[in-house]
Amino acid sequence: MDFKSISSSELFRIKAELESKYREFQSKKLKLNMSRGKPGADQLALSMGMLETLDASSATATRSGDDCRNYGLPFGIDEMRGLMAEIMEVDAENVIVGGNSSLNMMFDTVCCGMTHGFSGCEPWIKQKPVKFLCPSPGYDRHFAVTEYFGIDMITIRMTPSGPDMDAVEELVRDESVKGIWCVPKYQNPTGITFSDETVRRFAALRPAAPDFLIFWDNSYCVHDLTDTPDVLLNLWEACKAEGTLENLIVTTSTSKITFPGAGVAALAAGPGNLAVLKKRCTFSSIGPDKLNQLRHYRFLRNKEGVMEQMKKHREILSPKFGVVMQKLESELDGKGIASWTNPRGGYFFSVDVLPGCAKRVVALCEQAGVVLTGAGATFPYGKDPADSNIRLAPTYPPIHELEQAMDLFCICVQLAAVEKILAQ
Amino acid sequence: MDFKSISSSELFRIKAELESKYREFQSKKLKLNMSRGKPGADQLALSMGMLETLDASSATATRSGDDCRNYGLPFGIDEMRGLMAEIMEVDAENVIVGGNSSLNMMFDTVCCGMTHGFSGCEPWIKQKPVKFLCPSPGYDRHFAVTEYFGIDMITIRMTPSGPDMDAVEELVRDESVKGIWCVPKYQNPTGITFSDETVRRFAALRPAAPDFLIFWDNSYCVHDLTDTPDVLLNLWEACKAEGTLENLIVTTSTSKITFPGAGVAALAAGPGNLAVLKKRCTFSSIGPDKLNQLRHYRFLRNKEGVMEQMKKHREILSPKFGVVMQKLESELDGKGIASWTNPRGGYFFSVDVLPGCAKRVVALCEQAGVVLTGAGATFPYGKDPADSNIRLAPTYPPIHELEQAMDLFCICVQLAAVEKILAQ
Numbered sequence: 010m011d012f013k014s015i016s017s018s019e020l021f022r023i024k025a026e027l028e029s030k031y032r033e034f035q036s037k038k039l040k041l042n043m044s045r046g047k048p049g050a051d052q053l054a055l056s057m058g059m060l061e062t063l064d065a066s067s068a069t070a071t072r073s074g075d076d077c078r079n080y081g082l083p084f085g086i087d088e089m090r091g092l093m094a095e096i097m098e099v100d101a102e103n104v105i106v107g108g109n110s111s112l113n114m115m116f117d118t119v120c121c122g123m124t125h126g127f128s129g130c131e132p133w134i135k136q137k138p139v140k141f142l143c144p145s146p147g148y149d150r151h152f153a154v155t156e157y158f159g160i161d162m163i164t165i166r167m168t169p170s171g172p173d174m175d176a177v178e179e180l181v182r183d184e185s186v187k188g189i190w191c192v193p194k195y196q197n198p199t200g201i202t203f204s205d206e207t208v209r210r211f212a213a214l215r216p217a218a219p220d221f222l223i224f225w226d227n228s229y230c231v232h233d234l235t236d237t238p239d240v241l242l243n244l245w246e247a248c249k250a251e252g253t254l255e256n257l258i259v260t261t262s263t264s265k266i267t268f269p270g271a272g273v274a275a276l277a278a279g280p281g282n283l284a285v286l287k288k289r290c291t292f293s294s295i296g297p298d299k300l301n302q303l304r305h306y307r308f309l310r311n312k313e314g315v316m317e318q319m320k321k322h323r324e325i326l327s328p329k330f331g332v333v334m335q336k337l338e339s340e341l342d343g344k345g346i347a348s349w350t351n352p353r354g355g356y357f358f359s360v361d362v363l364p365g366c367a368k369r370v371v372a373l374c375e376q377a378g379v380v381l382t383g384a385g386a387t388f389p390y391g392k393d394p395a396d397s398n399i400r401l402a403p404t405y406p407p408i409h410e411l412e413q414a415m416d417l418f419c420i421c422v423q424l425a426a427v428e429k430i431l432a433q
Numbered sequence: 434m435d436f437k438s439i440s441s442s443e444l445f446r447i448k449a450e451l452e453s454k455y456r457e458f459q460s461k462k463l464k465l466n467m468s469r470g471k472p473g474a475d476q477l478a479l480s481m482g483m484l485e486t487l488d489a490s491s492a493t494a495t496r497s498g499d500d501c502r503n504y505g506l507p508f509g510i511d512e513m514r515g516l517m518a519e520i521m522e523v524d525a526e527n528v529i530v531g532g533n534s535s536l537n538m539m540f541d542t543v544c545c546g547m548t549h550g551f552s553g554c555e556p557w558i559k560q561k562p563v564k565f566l567c568p569s570p571g572y573d574r575h576f577a578v579t580e581y582f583g584i585d586m587i588t589i590r591m592t593p594s595g596p597d598m599d600a601v602e603e604l605v606r607d608e609s610v611k612g613i614w615c616v617p618k619y620q621n622p623t624g625i626t627f628s629d630e631t632v633r634r635f636a637a638l639r640p641a642a643p644d645f646l647i648f649w650d651n652s653y654c655v656h657d658l659t660d661t662p663d664v665l666l667n668l669w670e671a672c673k674a675e676g677t678l679e680n681l682i683v684t685t686s687t688s689k690i691t692f693p694g695a696g697v698a699a700l701a702a703g704p705g706n707l708a709v710l711k712k713r714c715t716f717s718s719i720g721p722d723k724l725n726q727l728r729h730y731r732f733l734r735n736k737e738g739v740m741e742q743m744k745k746h747r748e749i750l751s752p753k754f755g756v757v758m759q760k761l762e763s764e765l766d767g768k769g770i771a772s773w774t775n776p777r778g779g780y781f782f783s784v785d786v787l788p789g790c791a792k793r794v795v796a797l798c799e800q801a802g803v804v805l806t807g808a809g810a811t812f813p814y815g816k817d818p819a820d821s822n823i824r825l826a827p828t829y830p831p832i833h834e835l836e837q838a839m840d841l842f843c844i845c846v847q848l849a850a851v852e853k854i855l856a857q
Binding site: 045067132 | 471474477481482484485488490493500505532533534540544556558578581582693694713716718719721724
């Protein structure tokens with residue numbers, strides 16, 4: 010029954026009941042964490058075999074004959090450039106394979122825009138103001154990068170088919186808009202995949218700024234959790250067809266395929282931007298860790314090998330996503346106090362609670378020992394104008410802990426809602 | 434006998450003889466490379482045991498209980514912070530352990546100066562002009578970093594005891610001078626180690642710029658090649674005593690201890706600069722590859738373990754350095770056409786040929802199949818004003834190749850000298 014149509018006296022009774030349950034949770038002294046999209050220990054175990062691919066007697070040469078132990082190959086080994094191109098669905102010759110962090114490659118790309126510029130334009134630091142479009146709710150660490158460089162962030166509404174493209178098309182007519190952050194598949198945190206039409210409209214964008222960049226962070230490109238995975242239209246090919254490849258930076262990593270802390274990241278760009286970024290690479294480093302690239306290549310081999318590995322992740326993650334869904338439906342459905350997404354892949358759920366209640370829910374959870382992603386984190390500057398969105402990251406805790414955490418979460422969502430309705 | 438006191442007719446005879454030997458070399462179709470400070474394959478083999486420290490059944494937790502496979506610990510694992518602090522002779526709490534490239538940590542530090550600034554000052558990009566002091570001959574990739582960022586470079590003469598400190602002290606009175614590049618031990622390429630007095634004068638520097646940084650790139654801190662290793666005075670402690678720790682950035686890596694392409698790099702800084710750089714780390718990445726850090730810790734353990742490993746490198750490198758020294762002495766000594774250093778460690782020899790002859794020597798060598806570091810590379814903007822300095826990197830080729838390369842080199846040095854003297 011919808012909480013908003015319940016009488017005050019009945020609501021007071023419900024509140025007392027919820028408070029009693031909440032106190033019970035507090036007495037359990039839980040210490041659980043659902044804040045980050047971190048794989049659990051059982052997922053990490055899936056890649057331990059990778060450590061066997063290089064031992065004291067292993068050959069360490071690439072097929073080009075370069076020794077992975079020594080200096081050289083600043084753009085990565087061809088084996089991994091090929092493999093990463095396959096999962097990113099781009100051309101291998103346009104790929105740079107880097108260290109262990111695709112976030113780092115995005116950071117360095119924005120940094121390169123600031124200090125050196127793209128497409129022959131002035132460095133962004135000399136073009137004030139510089140603005141980025143931030144579809145929200147979105148990935149907090151994207152927004153943090155642009156905030157670090159003092160770039161103005163404009164919130165774009167996320168719809169069920171992707172960012173509000175009417176707003177995007179309107180805003181890129183402003184020459185000071187230099188980029189947009191996107192997680193196009195199983196978006197962080199909504200879990201939605203951009204529709205074909207959205208992708209086509211991205212490919213067709215003609216921004217006023219010649220140095221505009223779509224950051225297409227395809228972190229969850231192979232991270233399916235169902236038998237009917239979402240299919241993302243290939244923006245790389247669409248941009249080639251439209252002649253807009255210089256608008257596009259594609260990134261991904263194996264962080265959630267092998268090891269989050271010791272994976273391999275990659276970036277693809279059109280020829281112009283690629284030349285600018287390759288030049289930076291030759292100045293900024295002696296080259297990436299090629300032994301770790303070789304390890305990955307030997308363990309994963311090709312896209313087929315990656316998909317095999319992802320099936321094993323799915324077996325571990327599906328029940329966890331099931332728990333979250335089941336708890337949300339059984340505890341919150343029909344009460345008119347929350348709505349949520351039903352992701353078919355990725356690492357997150359996005360829950361919208363009553364406006365003005367997100368911070369309260371997160372605080373209540375924390376005071377009972379369950380840490381959630383900070384309320385507002387999914388918006389630029391950490392400020393959710395409606396104070397409504399909460400990101401749930403169910404992958405790290407074991408299932409029995411996740412059940413407890415979700416029970417508590419549902420109590421807190423109801424408690425905050427009742428408090429709010431009673432105060433009105 | 435000094436070439437300059439030989440008669441023309443005799444010189445013509447010598448020239449013909451050298452040309453004949455040179456043509457003989459050309460007919461051998463050599464393909465040798467002495468251009469970079471790259472360890473040879475036998476040195477790489479010394480660290481293959483490190484790959485055994487992590488296999489499918491290994492524990493992957495740090496002593497703090499963090500799983501190295503997962504996200505977290507943006508400043509590195511404590512085990513490696515301790516070990517790197519030991520070899521850098523700094524305080525572990527001031528150390529960030531990063532990826533595989535100390536050059537990358539220096540690049541990022543300069544980049545941070547450009548975009549965000551240090552010591553509360555304006556970003557360098559807003560303070561024009563910005564200048565760096567470049568003791569020369571020096572490390573070409575240092576100079577390349579400052580050139581990439583458009584920083585003006587001022588050449589400082591290298592003396593047998595380090596950079597010309599009179600010039601350094603004079604120039605830091607200019608507020609636009611923001612840094613100096615140093616390789617204080619077994620300097621690249623001269624092989625000299627800065628004297629105690631030089632180090633003390635660095636510690637006592639009071640630059641006009643509050644955001645001045647000494648880049649103390651101690652890449653060869655444990656890379657001794659004799660029983661009587663050079664001892665570098667500890668600048669970290671000297672700066673602490675002088676209250677000038679905020680002038681100092683110390684870096685090193687295991688590139689030439691374990692694997693050049695898959696080592697571990699570290700940086701140490703005073704509390705103020707450290708806070709600025711740590712902040713950048715938390716935005717720029719999900720953290721370094723901690724599994725590779727764990728591998729290094731398990732393999733090397735402590736400074737003693739590092740020194741054991743370095744003894745094995747020395748056994749391989751000493752004969753190579755011996756070949757270079759022996760060839761230089763037997764072929765060039767007493768002819769008044771070249772002088773050279775006698776490094777007790779590190780990776781390089783520095784040879785000064787007659788002014789105006791370095792490019793010619795490098796070109797002659799290349800035309801006979803031996804690639805040297807480009808003439809001029811050891812100076813800012815790749816321009817040696819005297820066209821005299823040549824860096825020799827004898828570590829990569831096997832000994833029989835090195836002998837051939839050095840024979841050719843000595844012929845080319847003489848040939849270029851005779852050409853020059855005859856043209857005068």
